[in-house]
Amino acid sequence: MTDSAPAPEESTPDSDSKPAAAPVVVPEEKSPEKQPSSAIAPWKRWAFAIVPAVGVIELVLHVAQTHGAPSDADWERAKLEISLTAKPEDLVVVAPDWVDPLAREKLGGDILTIEREARPDATRFPRAIELSMRGKHLVEFAQWKVAQTKDVGPFVLTTFENPAPMKVIDDLLSHMASRKMKVFRLDRPDGYGWGSECQRQLLGSESGNIGFGPAIPADRFTCKGGEIVGISVVPDLDYVPRRCFLAPPPGNATVRVEFSEVHFGKALHGHHGISVHAERDLTGAPVNILFRSGPIVLGKYVHRDGDGWKGFEADTSDLAGTVGELAVEISATNGANRQYCFEADTR
Amino acid sequence: MSIIDRIDAWFPKGKIGKNDQLVGAGLMIGYVIWLLATARELGFPRDEGFYFRAAGDYSRWFDLLFREPKQAMLQSQIDPIWQENHEHPSLMKGLFALSWLKLYSQHKIFADQSTAFRFPAMVLSSVSLWITYLFGARAYSRRAGLVGAMSLALMPHVFFHSHLACFDAPIMTMWLASIYVYWRARQEGGLGWALLAGVVYGLTLETKHNAWILPAVFIPHAIIAGWGGTGRLLKRGVFPIPASILSMAIVGPLVFYWLWPWLWNDTFARLQEYVNFHVNHVYYNIEYLHKNYFSAPSPRSYAPVMILATVPTITLVLFVMGFGERIKANALLIWNFARRIKDKSLPKSKRDPHETDLLLALGLAAPIAVFVLLTKTPIFGGTKHWMTAYPLLAIFAGRGFEVVSDAMLRALPKAVDEVRRRGAVLALAASALIAPLAVTIHSHPFGLSAYVPFAGGTAGGADLGLNRQFWGFTTESVGPWLAANAPPNARVFIHDTAWDSWARMIDEHRMRADLRGTGSPSDADFGLVHIELHMNEVDYQSWVAFETDEPAYVLTHDGVPIVTVYGRRPR
Known part of the structure; x- marks a missing residue:
């Protein structure tokens, strides 16, 4: 079938069987169809070959791509x-x-x-x-x-x-396994008030479908208000996995995590973040985290929605070489949808 | 009589007739057969699960309608059934229901219930090839129509969606049908064509809400196409409205109302609810260039980039040639018109009174413009939401093929005989279609993961950070691995697969029948993760729940992960 669009004069509007007229307006003397093929520049004459060439290249690429995966x-x-x-x-x-x-x-x-x-x-x-x-x-x-x-x-x-590798002295996450940590729920969001110790439990993990948030680990501390602290893997604002202490603040209270035998170095280096689906709408309350060793406040940091996986570092030069207690207090003015987590190490 | 003479006799030049209808029908039937032959390999997306359920419910109403028509018309019978999935009109779900009732339940034509549900959508999707062929053949040439129709069939995403008991491929056909009938009504005139335009537009409204955009095609076209006559009539105090458009405005809504029982009661409130649902549609997640989009503004480049990445490049090259040639021809027409204003002695240019190029261009541009011009348009549906543009794109690609094949024939030495000339055209057609054919065949059943070779294929799409899949339909592709590795009665976290879809897969033995679906990785022996960027949350949940990040199995396509399977390890 090598038909072509008929000339306009062939078209009759009342016919039900003829093609519509595509406008043909090229002046007759310039019409390439009327030119002898020898008069057309060779590159123009063979320009049509681009189409089969593209078709063949596409096929060759397809064959290569579908056979290139590692075995x-x-x-x-x-x-x-x-x-x-x-x-x-x-x-x-x-x-x-x-x-x-x-x-x-x-x-x-x-x-x-x-x-x-x-x-x-x-x-x-x-x-x-x-x-x-x-x-x-x-x-x-x-x-x-x-x-x-x-x-x-x-x-x-x-x-x-690594041009500047940092030697980690103590990773707080490792204290979960060594059992040198306790968790308390303090009745006031400012870190004061009555405290009640949260129970360490080994239950089944809890997880769900999309929207559930980070999995609640099997090994965890559970407080009387339902708050939990345990190691989970949280998708940060860029959907990158972060292994950290899942410690959602309740809003009307403070979660206090005590690490009893921390080997201090010159710095306390850490990160905190909120699970992406709880952070990305930018509507949640800021979350505060405070590190103290005895009466000394080592650092106080705020995570606001949009911060993503945010780093912090506190100078602990005065404590370098010592072993002591480190308390971490987490709070927020409103605990709604605060799937917060943190991690830190000494170095 | 040689074979060439016979072909010429069957297809007389410039006359589109019965044999062309046979060609169109052949394309349609061939596509339906291909879809049916490949349907069982394709799992059930979330939406199909919802429509299976709705169609199942509607079938009870049709059953009642056939037995006791008066009873079926009572609101107490209509509302409990038709309230199911009332956010979408009823035409396709009604056809799914009737197909299931007749072709599965009563006559057992299909072994799978799902195939009976899917069949009407397969047929209607395939009708797009028939219309594309006729439209292309009438507007330009048979070559244009045929290559256009085949190019449409050989778009991997069109092939994927054409399998499904959903609305996206059917609305593609109805969009095209509306434009085609409107065009024919303009050509033929008469009340019959005008009424048909109204009916077809009503059916389009009844298929999916994309039909709301069609006035943006017809009204500008009617104004421009009727330009000269409109001015004269306005001077006489007559406001000219083409009968087909009048019919679409009157008959269309009546058909829409008449075919949707849910609207028969509390009509305006329910209509308002329907409109509000779509105007304020929730934004689902979708990855684009490594970023997860979940709210407005949507990136304006999304539709153009996804078209480049998913429509075979050779088809786009032909489209550029065909569309470019039409732009050039129309630009020359306007230029000649402008010159003639100054110099009346110049010959008058002949203009297509039906402005076919403009109509095709508007039909192509309107669905895409919604994504390019409006940043509030959600993009979660990937390519399916502008698939209505593809038949028009394919017709221009067909025109491009015609332009290129003409150029080739001119380049051939005069000594080449007619048989060889036609052979050369066939070879050119093969070069334009074989890569799309290979890509489309290979894409199945991972159509949504398929990216064209010039974009790097499936792995290239992953490199670019483009969506891998949605709707959780790839669960079925994990079935063989689970069948071989899961202990009896194993619990499987089915992730993004809808419960209705899972139940159907179990019912049709697409998954091992003893497997039990669960809604949480923690409750499962095996957990699936359908890989999408925002689903990383579920992936990391699984690491905690299964106490390992090492998958038991990863389903891949061309080496690209599609589904991750985690398994509980013995303690």
């Missing part, structure tokens, strides 16, 4: 290389970030641990071992020194060196 053997080889390269204190990451679920399946939870995946930041890691594909790299390490790169099948294994 199980590729992943096995990558796993072996990472096992040989990464030390326990190193960070291991994958790029691009969308490949992360598959990488966790193929490399395993022992390599891509929750601690590595949901890190507060990368400052504590002396090196980062990045398994990358498709030429993608994480911007997080753009300023780090590349110590080594190695091609591993379709992957590139890059070892980055």
Whole structure:
């Protein structure tokens, strides 16, 4: 069927069977159809070939793209290389970030641990071992020194060196396992008033569908007002996982977390944030966090909606080298939808 | 008589007739067969679950209507049934119900209830190919119509949505049908065509609320197309309104009302509720360029970028050529008109009295303009909300093919005989359609994850931070793994899959029948996470609930994760 649009004069408006007239207004003397093919510039004459060329390129690209994914053997080889390269204190990451679920399946939870995946930041890691594909790299390490790169099948294994690694002396999250912590509910939002100790419980975890918020961990402190404190993984404002103490403030009271044997360094370094679906509407009350050691207030910080995963650091030079108590008080004027969490370490 | 002569006899030049209807019907039937053949591989999105339920309820009313028509007309019978899913009109759900009643319940034509529910949408979606062919053939040429229709069929997102017992592909067809009938009514004149335009517009209103935008196509077109005559009539004190538009304004709403039993009582309050629901529609989440959008303003670039990323590039190249050629032709027409104002001796240019190009352009632009011009328009539906533009885009692509094939024929040496010339046109058509065909076949059943090769394919879409999926339909694709690995009576957290969708999958043995769905990862032996940016919350919940971030299984498409499955480990 090589018909073409009929000339306008062929069209009769009362006909039910003829095509409509596409306007043909090219002056006759310039009409390319009337020109001998030899009179047309060669590039114009063969310009139509762009179309089949695009079609063929699209097909070739499709074939290449649908056969380019790493095989199980590729992943096995990558796993072996990472096992040989990464030390326990190193960070291991994958790029691009969308490949992360598959990488966790193929490399395993022992390599891509929750601690590595949901890190507060990368400052504590002396090196980062990045398994990358498709030429993608994480911007997080753009300023780090590349110590080594190695091609591993379709992957590139890059070892980055942290230009200023920080040695963590004590990670507050580790106190949950060592049981050197207690949680209290103080009846006043200003951190005073009667306090009641919250019970440590090992129950089933609680979770739900989208909108539930962060999972409530099985191992947790439960207060008489229903408040909980425990380690969860919270999506920050950028949907990045953060492993931290889930400690929603009740609004009319203060949650006080006491760590009994903290090894202090020169600084108390930490972050706090609110689960994305509780923060992104920017309608929640600010959350206050206060760190004190005995009567000394080490630092007081506020998290406001929109801050995202927010860092803080307190100077603890006076306490460096000592072991003592650290109390953390969390409060908000209104506890509605405050799926707040924090983490901190000494360094 | 050679085969070429026979073909020419079957399809006489410039005359669209019965054989063209057969070509259109053939395209439609072929597409329906393809959809039916691939339907079982495609799980049930959330919305399908809701419409299955609604259609199931409506079927009870139809059953009553057939048995006791008077009883069926009582408000006490209508309201309890038709209040289900009354935020959308009834045409498609009514057809789903009738199809289920006749083709599954009574005659067992289909083995799966879901296929009976889906069948009317498949047919109506496929009708778009028929109309696209006829529209393209009448407006430009058979080549344009045929390549246009096939290009439409071979858009992965169109193919995906055409399977579903939803409204998005049907409204695409009805949008096109409304424009086509309006155009034919202009050409043919007469009360019959005008009434048909009204009826078709009513059916379009009754399919989905996209129909509210159609006046933005018809009114400007009617004003511009009737320009000269309108002025003369206005001088005589006559306000000219085309009969087809008058019919759409009068007959359309009547059809809309008549076919929707929910509106038969408390009409205005319910109508107001319906309008309010859509005018104030909630913003769902969708990822675009690595950002999760969940409220206004929506990015203006969303529709153009998603079109570039999801419509096969060769189709877009043809569209640019066809659309560009039409712009050039019309610009020349206007230029000649302007020159003739100064110099009456110049020959008069012939103008298309029906302004076909303009009508097609308006039909294409209106659905997209809603996303480009208005930042309040929610974008959560991805491409489906402007899919109504695609048949018009495809017709221009068909015109582009015609332009290119003409150029090719001119380039061929004169010595090349007619058989080879036609062979060359066929080869050119193959080059324009084979990549879209390959991409579309490969996209199934992950149509929403499919991005075109020039965007990098599925992995390219992930690199760009574009939506991977929505509606939780990919659960079915995890079925084989669960069947092989889950212990008897295992509990499965079904995440974004609607309960009605899950129940249907179990009922049709698409999932192992003993598996039990749960609403929480903590209550499950296996937990699914349908990968979307905002669903990361559920992913991290699962890490805590299953006490590991290591998935038991990850379903992938071209190496890109689609569904993550976590499993409880023995203590």
